[in-house]
Amino acid sequence: MIGPTPLSGFCRDCLAHPLPAPPEGTGQRFRCPACGSPRLKFHPEWDRLTIAHIDCDAFYASVEKRDRPDLRHRPVIVGGGERGVVSAACYVARAAGVRSAMPMGQALRLCPDATVFRPQMSKYATISRALRHRFLALTPLVEPLALDEAFLDLTEPAQRSGIPAALLLANLAREVEANLGITLSIGLGPNKLLAKIASDLDKPRGFALIGAAEAADFLAPKPVTLLWGVGKALAAALEREGIRTIGDLAARPPIWVAKRFGQVGLRLADFAQGRDRRRVTPDRPTKSISAETTFRKDRTRVEDLVEALLPLAETVARRLQAADKLAAGVTIKLKSADFVQRTRSTVLAPPVQDAEALWEAAAALIRADNPVGNFRLIGLGCDRLIDGHTGEPDLLTEVTNI
Known part of the structure; x- marks a missing residue:
């Protein structure tokens, strides 16, 4: 035995x-x-795990601290603007309760001694590209998720070199910290699900591993919201079935989960056992980038809708920066309480990728349309994408109804 x-x-x-x-x-x-x-x-299993999730620690704030060593142990917030929100907060500021997407006024009340920097997206994108080049030097199988995070599949380079993926990653983190001045938190597992969960376990400067043999027991007591793709609506649907923890989900027969939740259920049944069939997929052409949110209570006031666009603009901006794209088109989507959908679009000159410009364009669309009714969902999307290092001059601004 x-x-x-x-x-x-x-x-x-x-x-x-x-x-x-x-x-x-x-x-x-x-x-x-x-x-x-x-x-x-x-x-x-440290020398056999090959799927990694890498996340920069408080990326924007870390870059600013790198350039201001005197602030190393001080609270730093990146954000601001006309209707400013927090883009990033260092761990000192987070300890005071500051969080991303929080209004700047609230953040400064929680942490009045913080040093505030306006976002410098070109600087962050430069660091991100340098980081991406280091990832690609290890493996061509790099799947970016944002400007500051990515999945890597190190199966082939580990086999070819005879060096375990864990050592390749530890060396990468050490080199990035020495030469780029930022720190990484790394999760290593047999698949994307477990690697992503692991990367959140030991921040900052973390390195956590979750192996296949321990996965089911590790996941069992955790809430189902830890699983990829389980948002508020799906979590509520699972809770109505008496499923609150991943262990509750794992105890249900997969065929029952599949019948109750369809294709999503098949994936969830696998996830509950620590299995994930998704591959690490390198960059594919990006045609559009969007984000949306469903309100807990319907909203009716135009300015409430405008306010709801703020965190969406931040999310879309991060995704544009991660893809190194500029957006020449912005679209807002509203869905009413009776599920009637309306969209409004505009073309921008020049193309942009920063959150404040996206929010201003989307807010102008909402105010110009002046929608009346009860709305349950709002979305913000970008299209007409071009490479971040090029320009597309002489685009005329116009408003169209779709």
């Missing part, structure tokens, strides 16, 4: 490996025997 895989690990600083599990009772006092670092990772 084959016993469990013995626990071993590696040093994140000097990459010494394999390190035997620390003696029982030493805990956090155990250090790397080669370099003395306490930044060690132990896991029975």
Whole structure:
């Protein structure tokens, strides 16, 4: 009978490996025997996991702190503008309660001693491109999710080089911190679902692993909202069936889940067991980028609708920047309480990718249309996308009804 895989690990600083599990009772006092670092990772599958999710720590704020070393231990907020919201907050500011998409006035009441920077998107995009080049030097299988995060599939380079993916990633994080001045949190697993969950476990400067053997037990007590694709509406539908935790979901027969929730149910049944069939998919041509939100209570006032566009503009701007695209077209979508949908569009000159410009264009559409009624959903989308390093001059601004 084959016993469990013995626990071993590696040093994140000097990459010494394999390190035997620390003696029982030493805990956090155990250090790397080669370099003395306490930044060690132990896991029975550490040298076999190959799917990674990489997330920059408080990206915009970290870039600003890199350029202002005197602020290293001080609260920093990136945001502002006419109807300003927080684009990013460092971990010191987050400890005071500041969060992304929060109105700047509220953020400064919570953290009055914060240093505030207006977003400098061109600077952040430059750092993002440099980071992306480093990812691609490891593997062509890079799937960007935003300016500051991506999935990587390191199966082939790990096999070719004989170097475990964990060591390739630890070396990457060390090099990025030394040469780009920002820090990464890394999640490593057998698939995208577990890698993404792992990357949130140990922030900032984190490195967490979730293996296939432990996945079901690890997930069981967690809320179903931890699973990819489970938003408020789906979570509410699951709760009506008595499903609150991932363990509750895993206990239901997959055929029942599939009958009740269709294709989504098939995926959820897999996720509940820690399985994920999605592949890491490199860049594909992007034709449009959008975001939307469903209100808990219907909204009727135009200015309430305008306010709801703020976080959507932030989300769309981040996605444009991650794709290195500028948008020459902006569309807003409204869905009424009786599910009647209306859209309004405008063409921009020049094309943009910053949140404030997107919000101003979308807000102008709402105010010009002056919709009357009860609205349950609002969306903001961009099309007519062009590469971020090119321009498209002489576009005329116009409003069209679709």
